[in-house]
Amino acid sequence: VSTSDDAISPVVESVNWREGQGVAHCSGAASLDVLEAAQAQGASPGAFHPMQAFSSVENGVLSIPGITFGIEGDAEMREYLSAIAADIGGNPVFLEAKDKVLYHVSGVMMGNLLTCLVGISAEVWEHFGYTRDEGVKALVPMMRAIAYNVETSGIPAAVAGPYPRGDLGTATKHVEALQSNLPKLLPLYRELALASLHLAVEQGLSAEQESEFRRILAGSNDD
Missing domain, CATH: 1.10.1040 (N-(1-d-carboxylethyl)-l-norvaline Dehydrogenase; domain 2)
Structure with missing residues (x-):
């Protein structure tokens, strides 16, 4: 979910989720609480935040290799999101909820x-x-x-x-x-x-x- 922070929860609430699915937002400041609606239906919540400044889609694609991704979630989500980060040339770091805002x-x-x-x-x-x-x-x-x-x-x-x-x-x-x-x-x-x-x-x-x-x-x- 790569919307603005305030739109994450409404977007997640508009989707029917089920057990076995995963959902990750791309906010650098929001906690996993914004994914509560998906979690309540059995989906695994996570966060996948690129530590980069994006001014356009074109520049964004070029600036992804080598950047850090802040990742939250359970062990399975961390492993899955870390693999995505590695596939696109990024470096994963794992965050706890209490550290997210300082990050x-x-x-x-x-x-x-x-x-x-x-x-x-x-x-x-x-x-x-x-x-x-x-x-x-x-x-x-x-x-x-x-x-x-x-x-x-x-x-x-x-x-x-x-x-x-x-x-x-x-x-x-x-x-x-x-x-x-x-x-x-x-x-x-x-x-x-x-x-x-x-x-x-x-x-x-x-x-x-x-x-x-x-x-x-x-x-x-x-x-």
């Missing part, structure tokens, strides 16, 4: 919210004479490189920029530029920069540098 949070942060971050970063280009589309064109190669670096070098080694380098002066300039031109962007920049400090420390940033960065970023707090 989905991870996907939304990487997929939906990362897309928003790209949009926001590209819009900064509008403040020095370019369009958002031109900003996207400039940033996409960096996105590809970041994904490659994360995949090949791992975290925190893939983290780059002024924070792991200890460039205090650059961080100060960032804060000043945002205060003057894009003050509404400061809270987001600050929180992301603080998160990057955690990884920068893993790379070897000194305690003194971390403390100074935190002082600079605290000065950007206009909440």
Whole structure:
């Protein structure tokens, strides 16, 4: 069942199920409870969620190989759904009901919210004479490189920029530029920069540098 989350239960309720059948939804956040109508008639419930962002059918087909599928269900459903994932080039992970929402949070942060971050970063280009589309064109190669670096070098080694380098002066300039031109962007920049400090420390940033960065970023707090 690959409908929107709110439509899963109504769709399942509209079908006559029987013992020996299985039914799986493709939601990343919904529990197996949405399949209760099928289970009550003897069908085995399961979940089969692709951890991927699909913008179109064509792109979706091309982007399936290598992705992770979050799978729920009893032993038989897990085995069956794992085989489907393997057949289409995917990697199965097994989820418990209590972990499902956090699993989905991870996907939304990487997929939906990362897309928003790209949009926001590209819009900064509008403040020095370019369009958002031109900003996207400039940033996409960096996105590809970041994904490659994360995949090949791992975290925190893939983290780059002024924070792991200890460039205090650059961080100060960032804060000043945002205060003057894009003050509404400061809270987001600050929180992301603080998160990057955690990884920068893993790379070897000194305690003194971390403390100074935190002082600079605290000065950007206009909440």
